[in-house]
Amino acid sequence: MKIIFKYTKTGPLKFISHLDTLRALQRALRRGKFPIRYSEGYNPHPKLSIATPLPLGVESIGEYAEIELEQDMDVSTFVHSINEVLPKGMEVVTAVVSSKSQSLPARVTGQIYRVEVFFKSEKEAEIAKDTLKGILDEDYEIIRERKKKQKIVKKTINVPDYLECIELKEAKDLVIEIEVTICFNESGSLKIEELRQFLYNKLIHVDNINMVRVGLKFIDKVV
Amino acid sequence: MLINRNLEDILLKVEKPARYTGGELNSIEKSKEDIQVRFAFAFPDVYEVGMSHLGMQILYYLLNEQEEVWCERVFAPWSDMEEELRKNRLDLFALESKDSLREFDFIGFTLQYEMSYTNILNMLNLSGIPLESKSRSQQDPLVIAGGPCAYNPEPLAEFIDAFVIGEGEEVILEMINLYKQHQSEGYQKQEFLKALSQIEGVYVPEFYEVYYNQEGLIQERVKLYEHAPTQIKKRMIRNLDQSFFPDKTVVPFIETVHDRVVLELFRGCTRGCRFCQAGMIYRPVRERSVEKLLEQADILLDNSGHEEISLSSLSTGDYSRLLELAQVLLDKYEERRIGLSLPSLRLDSITFDLIERAQKVRKSGLTFAPEAGTQKMRDKINKNIHETEVMTSIKTAYQLGWSTIKLYYMIGLPEETQEDILGIKEMAYKIKDEFFNRPKEEIKGNLKVSVSVSCFVPKPFTPFQWSPQNSVETFSEKTALLKKEIKDKKVSYSYHDPKLSVLEGVFALGDRRVSKGLKKAWEMGCTFDGWRDHFNYDKWMKAFEEEGIDIDFYTTREKSYEEILAWDFIDCGVKKTYLISEHEKSKNGDKTEDCRVYCSGCGVNTSLVGGPCFENHI
Numbered sequence A: 001m002k003i004i005f006k007y008t009k010t011g012p013l014k015f016i017s018h019l020d021t022l023r024a025l026q027r028a029l030r031r032g033k034f035p036i037r038y039s040e041g042y043n044p045h046p047k048l049s050i051a052t053p054l055p056l057g058v059e060s061i062g063e064y065a066e067i068e069l070e071q072d073m074d075v076s077t078f079v080h081s082i083n084e085v086l087p088k089g090m091e092v093v094t095a096v097v098s099s100k101s102q103s104l105p106a107r108v109t110g111q112i113y114r115v116e117v118f119f120k121s122e123k124e125a126e127i128a129k130d131t132l133k134g135i136l137d138e139d140y141e142i143i144r145e146r147k148k149k150q151k152i153v154k155k156t157i158n159v160p161d162y163l164e165c166i167e168l169k170e171a172k173d174l175v176i177e178i179e180v181t182i183c184f185n186e187s188g189s190l191k192i193e194e195l196r197q198f199l200y201n202k203l204i205h206v207d208n209i210n211m212v213r214v215g216l217k218f219i220d221k222v223v
Numbered sequence B: 001m002l003i004n005r006n007l008e009d010i011l012l013k014v015e016k017p018a019r020y021t022g023g024e025l026n027s028i029e030k031s032k033e034d035i036q037v038r039f040a041f042a043f044p045d046v047y048e049v050g051m052s053h054l055g056m057q058i059l060y061y062l063l064n065e066q067e068e069v070w071c072e073r074v075f076a077p078w079s080d081m082e083e084e085l086r087k088n089r090l091d092l093f094a095l096e097s098k099d100s101l102r103e104f105d106f107i108g109f110t111l112q113y114e115m116s117y118t119n120i121l122n123m124l125n126l127s128g129i130p131l132e133s134k135s136r137s138q139q140d141p142l143v144i145a146g147g148p149c150a151y152n153p154e155p156l157a158e159f160i161d162a163f164v165i166g167e168g169e170e171v172i173l174e175m176i177n178l179y180k181q182h183q184s185e186g187y188q189k190q191e192f193l194k195a196l197s198q199i200e201g202v203y204v205p206e207f208y209e210v211y212y213n214q215e216g217l218i219q220e221r222v223k224l225y226e227h228a229p230t231q232i233k234k235r236m237i238r239n240l241d242q243s244f245f246p247d248k249t250v251v252p253f254i255e256t257v258h259d260r261v262v263l264e265l266f267r268g269c270t271r272g273c274r275f276c277q278a279g280m281i282y283r284p285v286r287e288r289s290v291e292k293l294l295e296q297a298d299i300l301l302d303n304s305g306h307e308e309i310s311l312s313s314l315s316t317g318d319y320s321r322l323l324e325l326a327q328v329l330l331d332k333y334e335e336r337r338i339g340l341s342l343p344s345l346r347l348d349s350i351t352f353d354l355i356e357r358a359q360k361v362r363k364s365g366l367t368f369a370p371e372a373g374t375q376k377m378r379d380k381i382n383k384n385i386h387e388t389e390v391m392t393s394i395k396t397a398y399q400l401g402w403s404t405i406k407l408y409y410m411i412g413l414p415e416e417t418q419e420d421i422l423g424i425k426e427m428a429y430k431i432k433d434e435f436f437n438r439p440k441e442e443i444k445g446n447l448k449v450s451v452s453v454s455c456f457v458p459k460p461f462t463p464f465q466w467s468p469q470n471s472v473e474t475f476s477e478k479t480a481l482l483k484k485e486i487k488d489k490k491v492s493y494s495y496h497d498p499k500l501s502v503l504e505g506v507f508a509l510g511d512r513r514v515s516k517g518l519k520k521a522w523e524m525g526c527t528f529d530g531w532r533d534h535f536n537y538d539k540w541m542k543a544f545e546e547e548g549i550d551i552d553f554y555t556t557r558e559k560s561y562e563e564i565l566a567w568d569f570i571d572c573g574v575k576k577t578y579l580i581s582e583h584e585k586s587k588n589g590d591k592t593e594d595c596r597v598y599c600s601g602c603g604v605n606t607s608l609v610g611g612p613c614f615e616n617h618i
Helices: A011-015 A018-031 A075-085 A122-133 A192-203 B005-011 B054-064 B079-087 B114-126 B171-184 B189-196 B290-304 B322-333 B352-361 B375-380 B387-399 B418-436 B472-485 B498-509 B512-523 B537-546 B576-588 B604-609
Strands: A002-009 A048-050 A059-068 A090-098 A108-119 A141-148 A151-158 A163-172 A175-183 A206-218 B037-043 B069-075 B106-110 B142-146 B162-164 B208-212 B218-223 B261-264 B308-312 B339-341 B366-371 B404-411 B448-455 B491-495
Touching: A002 A075, A011 A059, A018 A048, A018 A075, A018 A090, A018 B290, A075 A090, A108 A122, A108 A192, A122 A163, A122 A175, A122 A192, A141 A192, A175 A206, A192 A206, B005 B079, B037 B054, B037 B171, B054 B069, B054 B106, B054 B171, B079 B114, B106 B114, B106 B171, B114 B498, B114 B512, B162 B171, B171 B189, B261 B290, B290 B322, B308 B322, B322 B339, B322 B352, B339 B352, B366 B387, B375 B418, B387 B418, B404 B418, B404 B472, B418 B448, B418 B472, B418 B491, B448 B472, B448 B498, B472 B491, B472 B498, B498 B512, B498 B537, B512 B537
Parallel strands: A059 A206, B037 B069, B037 B106, B106 B142, B142 B162, B261 B308, B308 B339, B366 B404, B404 B448, B448 B491
Antiparallel strands: A002 A059, A002 A090, A048 A059, A108 A175, A108 A206, A141 A151, A163 A175, B208 B218
16 A cells, blocks of 8 residues: 655754655664565665655655555554654654555645745835735746756756745744745756745845745645 | 754755764753763764764763763764864864763763874864863863774873773773762862773873883883873673663664664684784674574664664674574564675685575675785785685685675785785686686676775784884885786776875874874874875875874884883783794794684683683683
8 A cells, every 4th residue: 555644854854865864764664664565676675755855954844755565554553653763853744545656756746835034124024025926027037057067057047937926924023924835847946045045135135034845736635 | 952053054054964963863862950971972083984883882872871971972073064163163062962072071082993093183172172181171071082993092192081991881881980989079180080090991191101212112111100000901891692782773864884783793703813903902702692682683673773784793704603693684584674794704604505695685795805815925814714715615606696706905914925916916817717717608797806905004912013014115016016917807906095004004003202293294184084085195294204203113113022012011811922922923824723723822811711712612
């Protein structure tokens, strides 16, 4: 059976990479003695996949992964048992049985971040609230540099093309809290640093930005 | 555990930030208020190396089992992190509490290899702790050190308050208890060190003065504290089944060098290879029982989730119940896809069936360590393997489908001739030919023979402790000769940097005077000398020159049996007369039997064991 679960990755765990996260999950599953299914072939590996990588340095309360088990298992037992063996900073919040054959990573269409923007004065925070309203209407181009075999390849991208919506959630004193949905398109996705740069430049007088991933978007309902 | 904003900003800038965050599975957090003794276990290399060290894991849990002690970990920060720490005026901190090392009662360094010494100085300096023992006050932490390199503690004598010689499980607790007692009675550093020097296995260098004669040889060692012991006797755990072993290990999040369950089958080695320090200082052999090991494997796997078990000892193939142990482990864990790796197997004791099964789970090449290229040289170093045995093993290996062979050799061994060096090539070529010397239909896979050559470093407490080491030039001629000679697509050749090996020789064989060169080199920016990209030989040579240290005096000079060696005051159980007789036998190419076959009278049985080393001993 296939189980899709939603979990958190917080605290010092935000400093570990995608592959490290995968290994941490695999080891937790081993500690919990879950009946993991392995791939066939020369070098079998557990059938476990994480929906999409989380950027290093970002915490998340909405990560998704899919695991295949050899034997059926009650979903609530799964959640309870895995939480007993996960390292501090990781916790499974929900899980469902999946009958879809399409893999979880293939179903991801976007990622949702909750962004706290800190300002130095309340006035600046007020102005930013207005700026937000039409923030995606104007093009905003940045140059993305990539090293390709010793050469630096430059590519111009338009940030709003990658942003599905930016929504004001809360505003209090010096802080405004927004929700940003980054969508995946043919040319890939927006990097978290590019989003940060965009917000710094658009909202002016930003003191600090704090981002947490809160969830992902899928082509269909997942959990 | 606190990562403040400042530290967080830094962590986002450095490579592999999880080296510095702590919080790994099974790491231990305590509340400072309840703690009487704070101990920082310091590994003077980068996180990934230090976390692979079994000794750290053992002592970490042993100390943390004591309610009033909190043992934390600290590793050498990589250069990017060092730069950030210095730029932001932050002290080097321990991973668990993020507190500066200055706030600790003890900083305990483990000395695994000489080339980590500059990192020790750097770590102290990064914490704002004075380097020299005599410059540290009452308020500063006590800086202690142990591990294999502590068998010649003298190059670090200026910097370390106390050394622990031998196995640490018992003596470390005795030290902590003594400290607690002194704390309750009003701690005075001097008084404490005096009391500490009375514990067996503890060496407090400041209680001794060393005098040198006109030739620069040691004239005598004079005690400055009358009750300080003349000889420091190593500590040893008698019964491994009863000794402390943790039921869990800290499981790193990032990839480390060895990241798996390690079962320590035994300590010591009975082979008596004459170049091998470990084979002498860890005597006698003491085995853990299969029952105990299986119990440990179970509990460690359950608590870590590791996917591999490795059997670790000096010569794993010599474990008296190896077959039985490996078979049970394979049977038990095959289904859970837990791999078994069998390192440092000696080719005369390989059990192929076993390896083949182990390889099913994880596939790797076969490793052999003939150490020398000719039989004459192997006899001299007492590596009791005959070429025919090697070839038989290789033949079987090929038949079973192996095609990747790794071979380890040394150059610069005492009385080496060109024939011995070329013998390395000849043996590797013979091994290659054996592969193709079979019916065509049997030849499967793509043969790869890798020859790895290291440069011999004479080590204290070995029969070769008096032998001269080759100079950088001589080593380089030899490595170049092999490079010229080994020209085959199927045979690859790599060798260790002779410069690094010579420097290793200086600190392995050095006395108190080389410490000045160490400090100077560190001041000139040397750290992580064991890392190729960091090692700067020219800086080192400049440092020695400025301090007036002649490295040839320590390395290429042949020492006489009468000379007082810098480490003679340490008693590792093996008698000097035995080392001399082994050295003489080496000259004649006479072999010495394995201790399990015949006791050659090294002295360990009388001085440490108080009886025969094994049951039913001959």
